[in-house]
Amino acid sequence: MANGRWWRSAAVATAAALAITGYAIFMVAPTELTMREIQRIFYFHAAAGIAAYAAFFVSFLASIGYLAARQPEWDWLAVATAECGLMFCTVNLVSGPIWAKPVWGVWWTWDARLTLTFILELLYIAYLLLRSMVREPDRRATVSAAFGIFAFIDVPLSYFSIRWWRTEHPQPVLGGGPGSGLDPRMMQVFVLTILSLLALLILLARQRYRLEALRHRLSRLAMEAEAPPEAAWAKGATR
Amino acid sequence: MSLRAAARVVLEKELRVELRTRELTQTILFFVLVVAGMFSFAFEPTAAESRRILPGLIWLAFFFAGTLMLQLTFVREQANDTLAALRLAPIDPFAIVLGKILANFAFLAVTEVIFVPVFSLFYNVGVGAVLGRLLLVLFLGTFGLAVVGTVFAAMTAQARMRELMLPLLLLPVLAPVLIAGVEATAALLQPDPSLPREWLALLGGSDVIFLTATWLLSGFLIEE
Numbered sequence: 385m386a387n388g389r390w391w392r393s394a395a396v397a398t399a400a401a402l403a404i405t406g407y408a409i410f411m412v413a414p415t416e417l418t419m420r421e422i423q424r425i426f427y428f429h430a431a432a433g434i435a436a437y438a439a440f441f442v443s444f445l446a447s448i449g450y451l452a453a454r455q456p457e458w459d460w461l462a463v464a465t466a467e468c469g470l471m472f473c474t475v476n477l478v479s480g481p482i483w484a485k486p487v488w489g490v491w492w493t494w495d496a497r498l499t500l501t502f503i504l505e506l507l508y509i510a511y512l513l514l515r516s517m518v519r520e521p522d523r524r525a526t527v528s529a530a531f532g533i534f535a536f537i538d539v540p541l542s543y544f545s546i547r548w549w550r551t552e553h554p555q556p557v558l559g560g561g562p563g564s565g566l567d568p569r570m571m572q573v574f575v576l577t578i579l580s581l582l583a584l585l586i587l588l589a590r591q592r593y594r595l596e597a598l599r600h601r602l603s604r605l606a607m608e609a610e611a612p613p614e615a616a617w618a619k620g621a622t623r
Numbered sequence: 624m625s626l627r628a629a630a631r632v633v634l635e636k637e638l639r640v641e642l643r644t645r646e647l648t649q650t651i652l653f654f655v656l657v658v659a660g661m662f663s664f665a666f667e668p669t670a671a672e673s674r675r676i677l678p679g680l681i682w683l684a685f686f687f688a689g690t691l692m693l694q695l696t697f698v699r700e701q702a703n704d705t706l707a708a709l710r711l712a713p714i715d716p717f718a719i720v721l722g723k724i725l726a727n728f729a730f731l732a733v734t735e736v737i738f739v740p741v742f743s744l745f746y747n748v749g750v751g752a753v754l755g756r757l758l759l760v761l762f763l764g765t766f767g768l769a770v771v772g773t774v775f776a777a778m779t780a781q782a783r784m785r786e787l788m789l790p791l792l793l794l795p796v797l798a799p800v801l802i803a804g805v806e807a808t809a810a811l812l813q814p815d816p817s818l819p820r821e822w823l824a825l826l827g828g829s830d831v832i833f834l835t836a837t838w839l840l841s842g843f844l845i846e847e
Contacts, residue, residue, distance in 0.1 A: 451843055506795035514792060517782040527778045530840045531792060534771065537836060538796050541829050545799035548821050549806060 391590065398587050401580035405573075413573040425483040431577040432475040433501065435585045439469030440508065440536060442589075447532035450525055456600060459525035462532055463515060464592035468585055470508040477501055496550045503542050507535040521603070626721070629714035633722020638729065640699075647695060647730055651688045655738050658684040659745055673746040678808035681742055682801055685761070686768060689731055690790040693772035696723050697780035706780075706845075716845035717838050720773060724837070728762075728769035735761050753811045756818050760811065763826035764804035770833045771796055777844045800829050 409427045416423035443465040450458035480498065481491040492498065514531055518524040566574065624632075641647055662680045666672070700706035709719050739757065743750045750757055775792050779785040794801075807822035 451840070503795055503798050506798075510792045510795055514778070514782065514788060517779075517784055517788055519783070520781070523781060526843050526846075527782075530774070530778060530844055533840065534774070534796055534833075534836060537832060538799065541799040541825070541832065544821075545802040545825055548825070549802050 391587075394583075395587055398580065398583045401576075401583055405577050405580045408573045408576055413570050414567055416570075419487055422483055422486050425479050427574055427577040428581075429476055429479040429483060431574065431581045432472045432479065434578055435581045436469045436472035436476055436504070438582065439465045439472060439585055439589065440504065440539075443469060443532055444536035447529035447536075450529040451533075456521070456525060457597075459529065460593050460596035460600070461589075462529060463512075463596060464589045466508055466511055466532065467592055468589045470505065470512065471588070472581070472585065473501060473505050473508065477505055494550070496546045499546045499550075500539075500542055503546075504539065507538065511535055521600070624714050624718075626715050626718050629712075629718035630721040630725065633709070633719050634725045634729075637723060637726030641726070641730065647692050648733060651692050651730065651734050652737060654688050654691060655684050655734060656741070658687065659738070659742055663745060668746065670747055673748050674812055675809075677742065677746050677748050678805045678812060680746075681739070681761075681808060682764070682804050684738075684742075685731065685735060685765065686794065686797065686801065687790075688734065689727075689765070689768045689772055690793055692730060693727055693769070693776045693793075694786060694789050696727060696773055696776045698776075698785070701780065710845060715842075717841040719845055720777065720837060720841040724769050724773045727773055728766055731765045731769060732762055735765060748812060750812070753816045756816075757808065757811050760804060760807045760818070760823070760826065763823070763830060764800050767800045767826065767829045767833055768793075768797060770830065770837055774833075774837050774840070774844065777841075799825065803829070 409424050443462045446458045446462035450462060485491050511528060511531055515524055515528045518527055668676055739750060772793055775789055779788045782788050803822045803825040810817050810819050
């Protein structure tokens with residue numbers, strides 16, 4: 385299958401890009417003056433955050449697409465991107481404290497951006513939980529699309545509430561992030577990291593999409609054979 | 624039938640069912656009373672601490688009470704499959720959801736009117752001077768809770784473990800409402816009370832945004 389070969393080369397290219405990115409982060413990017421080596425977490429940390437936002441945004445669009453078109457493909461895209469987004473969001477949330485501990489002196493602080501990421505993580509865990517609790521595929525797709533839309537429109541509301549909340553209670557200044565005035569070499573490495581993580585996102589989301597499509601086909605076949613594969617455990621469950 | 628008339632019929636039906644059984648309101652009133660007591664046992668606050676933690680306690684108590692109560696909105700309809708009958712009615716599906724939202728809001732609002740004085744008494748924080756503004760803030764937040772909660776109750780009605788699912792879906796989405804509500808309440812309970820406009824705008828804005836989304840999505844959620 386030509387399509388399969390194309391994706392296989394894309395996977396190899398992404399793996400190579402990630403390896404080059406790793407090398408660039410440690411060998412090419414200059415060492416930050418005050419934070420030293422620990423600052424190198426920034427590349428993967430921030431790029432993972434960007435990939436997560438991109439994935440959630442696609443998931444939101446796919447949710448709208450599903451409700452508008454009622455084609456299961458949109459639902460597969462929505463779940464694939466939500467799951468990958470959650471993975472990147474987790475990378476972001478885990479790498480953040482590793483950086484924060486030596487730089488800020490604490491693992492966690494209820495700073496605006498941390499709080500927002502935390503809420504995003506909760507929202508999309510809830511999204512995946514909801515999916516796992518609704519068995520009927522059409523109903524699951526509809527319900528999760530509706531929740532996906534609610535979750536995403538909640539993001540700007542959370543953003544404003546958290547920003548005002550934090551300005552009301554000023555935090556001690558814990559050292560600014562390297563957002564302002566990035567060294568050009570650092571910027572190049574950062575852009576490279578973003579691109580390779582976005583490539584990884586596309587690759588993973590595509591695999592997840594394919595898995596969902598295969599599951600769909602399997603359940604179709606099982607229905608045709610009148611022997612649903614879940615029948616054994618469904619008997620044990622209440623509903 | 625216009626949306627307004629249809630929503631009113633659904634609202635009247637919900638209120639009539641509740642007035643006959645009084646199940647929801649009684650249970651919720653008792654639940655909030657229990658929570659008010661338990662918080663006190665857990666924190667044993669002094670007067671100054673009370674003033675600091677009371678806004679959070681009030682909001683969490685009502686949010687948890689709301690998630691318990693909202694659960695029943697659509698589950699109640701399942702016993703005799705009355706939702707199918709509602710669905711057959713030649714009315715906008717949004718009218719069904721809106722009627723239920725208004726009914727749930729009414730139940731929660733009654734609970735709040737009764738319990739704000741109780742909290743004030745238990746925790747020794749005077750609210751008399753700001754009562755009107757406090758209820759405004761509470762009602763705005765509660766309306767958001769009723770809107771999102773009713774929609775999510777429709778979503779989870781057919782899910783497994785729905786009793787657990789509803790709070791898990793609802794509480795993260797309502798985080799901005801909780802923050803705005805608690806902050807506005809805290810500002811009102813200060814010795815020098817004020818009602819910051821941004822929190823009021825956020826509460827009202829959330830209500831409008833959630834209600835608009837509900838209006839757009841209820842057709843999908845009410846269908847079979």
